Amino acid sequence: MFIAPEFQQLRDRIAAGGPDAVERALARGRLDLDDLAALLSPAAGPFLAEMAQRSARLTRQRFGNVIQLYAPLYLSSFCINRCAYCGFSAGNAMPRRVLSFEEAEAEAMILHRRGFSHILLVSGEAPAKAGVEYLEALALRLRDKFAAISIEVQPLETAEYARLFAAGITAVAIYQETYDQTVYDQVHRAGKKRDFVYRLATPERAARAGMREVGIGALLGLSDWRAEGLAMGHHLAYLRKAFWRTGLTVSFPRIRPAKGEFAPLMPVSERDLTQLIFALRIFDPDLGLYLSTREEARYRDGMLGLGPTRYSAGSCTVPGGYGDSAASGAQFEIGDQRTIDEVSRAIRAKGLDPVRKDWDAIFQQHEQGRRQAA
Amino acid sequence: MLTIAGKTFRSRLFTGTGKFSSPRVMKEALLASGSEMVTVALRRVDLHDPADDIMAVLDRDRFFFLPNTAGARNAAEAVRLAKLARASGGGNWVKLEVTPDPRTLLPDPVETLAATEELVKAGFVVLPYMNADPILALRLQDAGAAAVMPLGSPIGTNQGVLTRFQVAIIIEQARVPVVVDAGIGAPSHAAEAMEMGADAVLVNTAIAVAGDPVRMAQAFAKAVEAGREAYEAGLGARRTEAEASSPQTGLDFLR
Ligand code: SF4
Numbered sequence: 012m013f014i015a016p017e018f019q020q021l022r023d024r025i026a027a028g029g030p031d032a033v034e035r036a037l038a039r040g041r042l043d044l045d046d047l048a049a050l051l052s053p054a055a056g057p058f059l060a061e062m063a064q065r066s067a068r069l070t071r072q073r074f075g076n077v078i079q080l081y082a083p084l085y086l087s088s089f090c091i092n093r094c095a096y097c098g099f100s101a102g103n104a105m106p107r108r109v110l111s112f113e114e115a116e117a118e119a120m121i122l123h124r125r126g127f128s129h130i131l132l133v134s135g136e137a138p139a140k141a142g143v144e145y146l147e148a149l150a151l152r153l154r155d156k157f158a159a160i161s162i163e164v165q166p167l168e169t170a171e172y173a174r175l176f177a178a179g180i181t182a183v184a185i186y187q188e189t190y191d192q193t194v195y196d197q198v199h200r201a202g203k204k205r206d207f208v209y210r211l212a213t214p215e216r217a218a219r220a221g222m223r224e225v226g227i228g229a230l231l232g233l234s235d236w237r238a239e240g241l242a243m244g245h246h247l248a249y250l251r252k253a254f255w256r257t258g259l260t261v262s263f264p265r266i267r268p269a270k271g272e273f274a275p276l277m278p279v280s281e282r283d284l285t286q287l288i289f290a291l292r293i294f295d296p297d298l299g300l301y302l303s304t305r306e307e308a309r310y311r312d313g314m315l316g317l318g319p320t321r322y323s324a325g326s327c328t329v330p331g332g333y334g335d336s337a338a339s340g341a342q343f344e345i346g347d348q349r350t351i352d353e354v355s356r357a358i359r360a361k362g363l364d365p366v367r368k369d370w371d372a373i374f375q376q377h378e379q380g381r382r383q384a385a
Numbered sequence: 386m387l388t389i390a391g392k393t394f395r396s397r398l399f400t401g402t403g404k405f406s407s408p409r410v411m412k413e414a415l416l417a418s419g420s421e422m423v424t425v426a427l428r429r430v431d432l433h434d435p436a437d438d439i440m441a442v443l444d445r446d447r448f449f450f451l452p453n454t455a456g457a458r459n460a461a462e463a464v465r466l467a468k469l470a471r472a473s474g475g476g477n478w479v480k481l482e483v484t485p486d487p488r489t490l491l492p493d494p495v496e497t498l499a500a501t502e503e504l505v506k507a508g509f510v511v512l513p514y515m516n517a518d519p520i521l522a523l524r525l526q527d528a529g530a531a532a533v534m535p536l537g538s539p540i541g542t543n544q545g546v547l548t549r550f551q552v553a554i555i556i557e558q559a560r561v562p563v564v565v566d567a568g569i570g571a572p573s574h575a576a577e578a579m580e581m582g583a584d585a586v587l588v589n590t591a592i593a594v595a596g597d598p599v600r601m602a603q604a605f606a607k608a609v610e611a612g613r614e615a616y617e618a619g620l621g622a623r624r625t626e627a628e629a630s631s632p633q634t635g636l637d638f639l640r
Contacts, residue, residue: 035619041557063636252560255523281640313638 012212013249018191021048021238028052037061042294047244050290051237059282062289066318069296077364079299079321080351081129081161082122085330086110086149088340090135092202094188096230096266096273098342099135101202105340108330109140112149119153121333125325125351126367128158131184133328133342136165136204143171147178154179161224165203166213172220183217184226184262185210190242191234194276198233214246218254224299225250225257231284232266232275240287244294251295260299260321261291267305267346281310292318307346308357315361322365324354387584389562390478390510390531392449394421397579398609399451399564400602401589402439403429410598412442418592418602422585423448424480426455427470451512453480459493460500467504479504480534481513490540494521498528505529514566517548522555522563533559534587536567537578541590543570546578556582572601572608579612580620 028049036046037058049055050062087109090099098105110118122130132149134141141164150160161182162175172183189195192207199205214225227246229239247259265284266275279287284306291298302311302319304326311322327333328342347354355365387394400420405411415423423443430439443450452470457463460483467479481504483496497513498521504511510531515521517535525533535552538544545568546552556563562584569575575586588605595601 041553060636252558255558285636285639309638310640313636 013215013246013253015187015190015192015207015211015242016245018193018234018238018242021190021241022235024048025052025237025241028054030054030057033058037065037293044241044244044248047290047294048241050293051240051287053237055286055290056282059286059289062286062293063317066289066292067316069292070316070318070320073296074320076316076362077320077366078315078358079129079366080127080354081131081321081323082125082127082351083131083133083163083303083323083326083328084115084118084122085133085328085332085342086115086145086164087134087137087141088330088342089137089140090202091137092135092204093200094202094204095198095200096233098340102200107340109134109137110330112152114331114334115149116152118331118333119156123156127351128367129161130157130159131161131163131323132180133163134165135342136202138165143167143174146175146180150175150178150180161226163226166210167216169216169220172217172222176221181222182224182226182258182260183214183222184228184260185213185217186226186228186230186262186264187211187242187246188230189233190229190239190246194234198276211246214250215253218250218257223258224260225254226260226262226299226301228262228264228301230264230266231279231287232277234277236277236279236283236287240290243291247291247295247298258299259295259297260301262301262303263288264303264305264343267344285314288314288318304345304347305343308349311347311354312357312361315358316363322354322358324349324351387562389512394449394585395419396421396606396609397585397613398575398606399424399566399585399587400592401425401587402443404590404593405598406593408438408442411439411593414592414598414602415443415448417599417606419606420602421447421449422451424451424453424587424589427452427466427475428456449478450476451478451480452476453482453514454500455482455484457483457500458485458496459483460496460503463496463500464503464507467509468507471509477508478510479512481511492516492536494518497521498524501525501530502528512564517551517555519551519554519558523558526560530561532562532564532584534564534566537565537574538568540567542568543591544568545570545574546581549577549581552578552583553581572604575605576608576612576615579609580615582616585609 025048032049033055036049088099088107090101093100093102160180163184195207217225300319301321303323329338329340332338358365396419398420399422400418401424430437452475454463454466463483483493484490485493492514501511501513512532513525513530514534522533537546564585565578565583566587569588570591578586592598592602
């Protein structure tokens with residue numbers, strides 16, 4: 012099981028690096044965790060353009076000139092946890108709802124008509140409202156219309172993930188939010204999520220269940236982003252070794268200073284975010300990297316081709332929000348309001364191909380057949 | 386120090402007993418190599434017989450014997466050999482070799498995996514000799530191999546680490562020690578494998594057939610040490626391509 016390194020040690024390790032450590036890291040073909048620490052250090056700040064170049068080259072080499080598009084589908088805003096930074100937090104007075112199967116399907120069909128074939132099912136953590144049975148039944152209804160279905164919901168058990176995999180869900184995103192346990196304990200005030208270790212082992216459970224892809228992430232703005240980056244490096248290295256069949260992805264949700272009510276505890280600037288993305292790309296060139304609509308259009312366009320490989324577009328973070336634009340109760344504010352067509356145009360303008368389908372459910376049906384045969 | 390299945394080795398040079406001109410030359414060369422792990426072909430020696438010409442000259446306190454299944458053409462033969470050896474006191478370590486093609490002596494990946502699974506279940510410490518195929522290396526580790534032994538080039542060719550690209554991937558992904566086996570024809574080849582991060586190399590022919598096997602054994606010992614030392618010291622990597630000194634990538638969009 013993955014054990015998170017002590018956060019302060021990570022910070023010290025990063026602080027120890029100077030410009031020569033950065034140069035050494037940039038000169039190496041394969042980077043180790045010390046190199047990652049160097050690229051995350053303040054000493055790497057002046058090397059940002061060089062890191063960009065390396066990151067862009069690796070991204071092109073491994074992924075080609077393509078950007079995968081996906082859209083989140085918010086299913087439920089109920090949550091049993093109290094997370095200080097989140098709009099869905101159990102303490103917040105707000106209109107809440109969970110979509111019925113019909114409502115969820117209607118929302119999904121809107122995304123389908125917009126051309127999405129990858130959807131990410133998102134919900135607050137309330138198993139009684141949107142539990143495994145709910146997700147399984149919904150996936151079975153959606154699987155014919157979508158090439159790939161991912162989930163970002165409460166942590167589940169291995170057997171539950173296996174069940175969802177059989178129903179057509181191929182990827183699981185589960186963010187630790189912060190690898191700094193002190194801050195973790197502060198901001199997660201109540202609910203099951205208070206269990207740091209259980210959450211930390213969730214990517215492993217998903218991988219063990221056979222999920223094709225597992226995503227990790229830190230909510231940027233809670234603690235020292237540099238050390239979060241190094242902690243993620245440790246986590247990724249562990250997962251790579253232990254679950255070599257599983258594809259890995261990282262997301263970079265950033266708490267925006269000006270928006271929402273929760274002010275970041277340790278603000279992360281655009282430059283910081285950029286350094287973090289480049290460092291992880293250079294550390295592990297095969298990572299799928301997400302850049303969501305939390306970030307503004309200007310930034311997302313600027314980053315095209317430099318590292319991130321997956322973009323959401325036209326996102327709405329309110330359950331039922333695609334069909335009813337008046338629906339209220341969003342999880343967070345959107346920074347890039349453009350439609351999928353506008354985002355696609357911006358991607359093409361950079362000489363990249365916006366890919367809406369890059370997976371087919373047939374793989375999985377085959378796999379199920381094999382499992383049954385075995 | 387190198388640890389395989391709980392056993393530690395000071396020397397990262399593994400050797401073999403084949404192809405020497407005499408047991409006496411073999412003994413001197415192996416002593417000179419500093420090696421602590423010596424592989425012996427089960428079909429060649431009688432591990433149990435103190436009068437066996439090879440076993441008689443080698444000190445069992447000094448050398449750890451790793452019986453190999455050379456000559457096995459499929460999993461069933463290899464498993465049978467290993468079990469027979471164990472039954473006659475050969476211990477439970479085995480270097481698994483399954484080579485159906487007598488011409489190239491390249492290892493059969495399918496049979497090697499099957500034999501590894503079976504031998505691990507039977508309680509053996511299995512070190513499979515394999516082609517430098519990273520996925521196979523992972524599958525063998527999943528099956529419980531205690532180390533993996535990818536080839537540098539086909540056995541007896543002395544070509545060095547022709548598989549370096551794949552060996553590098555195997556090393557990067559490894560959860561157990563990686564021992565580069567076969568094809569190491571010169572000390573520089575051994576040093577190269579060690580610089581790449583291999584945990585050990587196995588050298589037999591290049592020492593056995595050298596003009597002076599004793600001096601060649603010493604040369605390999607130094608090369609292995611030098612390579613390991615360089616790896617641990619952290620090599621300054623060769624640049625994969627010339628990176629422009631004034632990068633063009635625009636970051637003007639950043640705020
Ligand atoms: S972050 Fe997740 S668990 Fe926490 S309140 Fe929001 S929806 Fe619930």
